[in-house]
Amino acid sequence: MQIFRYADRRPMPWKNGKGTTTEIAVSPAGAGFDDFDWRLSIARMESDAPFSAFPGIVRTLAIVDGAGLKLEVTGEAPVTFDQSSAPYRFAADQSAEARLLDGPVSNLNIMTRRASCTHLMRRLRFQGSVEVSAAGTLLVLCHTGGIRIGEASLGPLDCALIEDTEKAALHSSAASSVFLIDIFRD
Numbered sequence: 697m698q699i700f701r702y703a704d705r706r707p708m709p710w711k712n713g714k715g716t717t718t719e720i721a722v723s724p725a726g727a728g729f730d731d732f733d734w735r736l737s738i739a740r741m742e743s744d745a746p747f748s749a750f751p752g753i754v755r756t757l758a759i760v761d762g763a764g765l766k767l768e769v770t771g772e773a774p775v776t777f778d779q780s781s782a783p784y785r786f787a788a789d790q791s792a793e794a795r796l797l798d799g800p801v802s803n804l805n806i807m808t809r810r811a812s813c814t815h816l817m818r819r820l821r822f823q824g825s826v827e828v829s830a831a832g833t834l835l836v837l838c839h840t841g842g843i844r845i846g847e848a849s850l851g852p853l854d855c856a857l858i859e860d861t862e863k864a865a866l867h868s869s870a871a872s873s874v875f876l877i878d879i880f881r882d
Contacts, residue, residue, distance in 0.1 A: 762801030841872025
């Protein structure tokens with residue numbers, strides 16, 4: 697298991713320069729915008745902006761801070777979502793324009809390259825203990841509260857990467873919210 701502390705990460709400009717992103721984890725390690733198989737990041741938007749285009753990529757995003765946004769992706773009906781909404785999946789090679797609902801937002805993004813893998817992002821709210829199944833790669837990002845996975849403790853926006861494990865036990869003494877991101881290799 698690898699642990700990625702959000703406090704250790706640094707923001708960088710979006711590919712199109714219209715916002716910032718903080719990369720949490722990427723595969724293969726050290727890959728850039730054009731050669732990753734998958735990439736997990738948190739993007740910060742201070743104003744309305746187009747999303748960067750990523751040819752051959754599928755993206756899912758979820759709001760982790762702020763009121764939310766309205767997203768218009770070419771070929772799809774506009775969608776409005778906030779922190780209580782389910783994660784939203786779309787083709788990252790389509791033109792996408794985001795409009796903030798009421799001030800800045802931060803959103804969690806998982807992107808996978810169609811030629812090599814796919815993903816599923818879901819939100820889990822719990823208190824106590826819960827077991828999750830992992831087939832391949834499982835990313836567990838603590839959204840709110842705090843959790844333990846084995847001996848590791850995760851605070852808000854910290855992430856654990858678990859490889860080739862069928863089950864993992866998550867523990868929380870208070871109400872917590874996590875995002876579970878399964879990555880499946882083709």
